[in-house]
Amino acid sequence: MQQLIYVSYASDDFQSGDVFKIIETSARNNPTRDVTGFLVYAHDTFVQFVEGPAASLDALLDDLKADSRHERLEVLERREGRGRCFPNWRMERLAVSGGDARILEQKLRQTEISQATIARLVETVMTPRMAA
Numbered sequence: 001m002q003q004l005i006y007v008s009y010a011s012d013d014f015q016s017g018d019v020f021k022i023i024e025t026s027a028r029n030n031p032t033r034d035v036t037g038f039l040v041y042a043h044d045t046f047v048q049f050v051e052g053p054a055a056s057l058d059a060l061l062d063d064l065k066a067d068s069r070h071e072r073l074e075v076l077e078r079r080e081g082r083g084r085c086f087p088n089w090r091m092e093r094l095a096v097s098g099g100d101a102r103i104l105e106q107k108l109r110q111t112e113i114s115q116a117t118i119a120r121l122v123e124t125v126m127t128p129r130m131a132a
C-alpha cells in the first residue's frame with residue numbers, strides 16, 4: 001500500500017464543471033484499481049492524495065500525465081503507508097474555500113505525508129495564482 005501526493009495546475013483546456021466530471025470518473029474507476037483518496041481544487045490548483053497498490057498508482061499517474069485539463073504535475077511525496085487512511089473515499093472532493101485550508105491540513109495529518117509537505121501544500125492552495 002503506497003501513498004502519493006501531487007500538485008498540478010488547471011490548463012487552458014480546463015472548463016468549469018470539469019471538477020465534477022473528474023470526481024465522477026474517479027468514483028467509477030478507482031474501486032477497480034483499489035485506489036482511494038481525495039482531491040482539492042482551489043485557485044486553479046489541484047492537490048490530490050491517492051493511496052493503493054504501487055502498480056495502481058503507476059497506472060493512474062500515466063492517465064493523469066496524459067490528461068490535458070491540467071499541467072505541470074509534480075509528485076511531492078510517494079511512500080509506503082502502514083495502511084489505508086480513507087477506505088470509504090473512492091475520490092472525495094475536499095472543499096477549500098474562503099481562505100480556509102484547515103480541512104486539507106487535518107486530512108493530510110491522518111496520512112504519513114511529512115509536515116514540511118503539508119505546510120507547503122496549505123500555502124500553495126491558499127495563494128491565488130498570478131496571471132501568466
Ligand SMILES: Cc1cc2nc3c(=O)[nH]c(=O)nc-3n(C[C@H](O)[C@H](O)[C@H](O)COP(=O)(O)O)c2cc1C
Pocket residue numbers: 008022025026027029030039046048060063064065066067069070091
Ligand atoms: C486533477 C485530476 C485528478 C484526477 N483523478 C483521477 C482519479 O483519481 N481516478 C481516475 O480514474 N481518473 C482521474 N482523473 C481523470 C484521468 O486523468 C482520466 O481522464 C481518466 O482516468 C480516464 O478514464 P476513462 O477512460 O474511464 O474516461 C483525474 C484528472 C484530473 C485532471
